Amino acid sequence: MLATMPAAPSDINVLILDDNQFDRVRIRRMFESLEFGFHLSEVENLDGLDQNLDNKDFDIVLIDYNLPQGDGLEALERIQKHERNCNATTVMIAGDDQSQIAVRALKSGCQDYIAKGTLSTHRLRSLVLSVIDAAQASPTNTDDLHERLELLVSRVKEHHSSALQPKVAMIIQDIRSLRARVYQPHSPLAVELAAVEKRCLNLWSSLSETDAITLKAPKDVRVS
Structure with missing residues (x-):
């Protein structure tokens, strides 16, 4: 008997697309032997696929390549373009x-491919485990993700801005010194130096927006 699988955040929703009833029953029994919470749906053709994709969210879609109309690649394309189930894990199943x-x-x-000759309970178990791991590793709340990113940016600015500002100021001074030594103000070199200086000033402005920064720009570095 297989080892008990780790608990998942919810039952796994699986869709089997296969016109062969024998193969569908075989796959269902493999899933049931995992002793884990599954909701399995079965369809025989692309029309059934479309209907199920519209009505339910799936974690895994097993796609038999040989279909009565169309093929597994067409089914894959429909899943990828489907607004509700485009992120489902797709697995193509075909002959050896x-x-x-x-x-x-x-x-x-x-995401994966399984030859019918290697299709086994162990293979499906590994597939499900990978889906569970991916679900647990991915943030499910978009707002929470944005908050984490904002916090990260804030911390980087707070702890590193004061150290970066003097360095940026020195770079700006060096650039201006080089520009002063260019005799043709509209030469390609002068234009490039002006562009670099502008990028440095933009960086300076970004660093200055942090409340934690108390350093002031050097007198000869004017930030507009």
């Missing part, structure tokens, strides 16, 4: 002698 399908599927953005 169809290695070229694996290459095409992976190049098209399919």
Whole structure:
């Protein structure tokens, strides 16, 4: 018996796209032997795929390459373009002698490929574990992610701005010294130096926006 799988944040929703009933039953039994919470849905064709994608959120979609109408690559494209299920983990399943399908599927953005001869409970278990790990590692709240990024930027400015400002000021002084030694003010070199100086001034302004900064710019460095 397989080792008990780690708890997931919720049951895994799986969609099986295969016109062969025997293969669908086989895959279902493999999932059930994992002793884990699953919701399995089964469809036989692309029309059934579209209906299920519209009605439910799926974590995993197993796609049989050989379909009565169209093929697994077309199914993959429909999933990728679907607004609700475009982030589902897609797995192409094809015959052992169809290695070229694996290459095409992976190049098209399919996350995994399983040859029918290697399809096993252990293989599906590894697949589910990877999906669970990815779900637990990814922030589910977009607002929370933005807050974390803002906090990170704030901390970087707070702890490093005061150290960076004097260095930026010295760079600006060096640039102005070089510009003063260029006899042709409109030469390519002068233009490039002016562009570099502008970028440094923009950086200076960005650093100065931090409340924690108390240093003032040197007198000869005027920030507009």
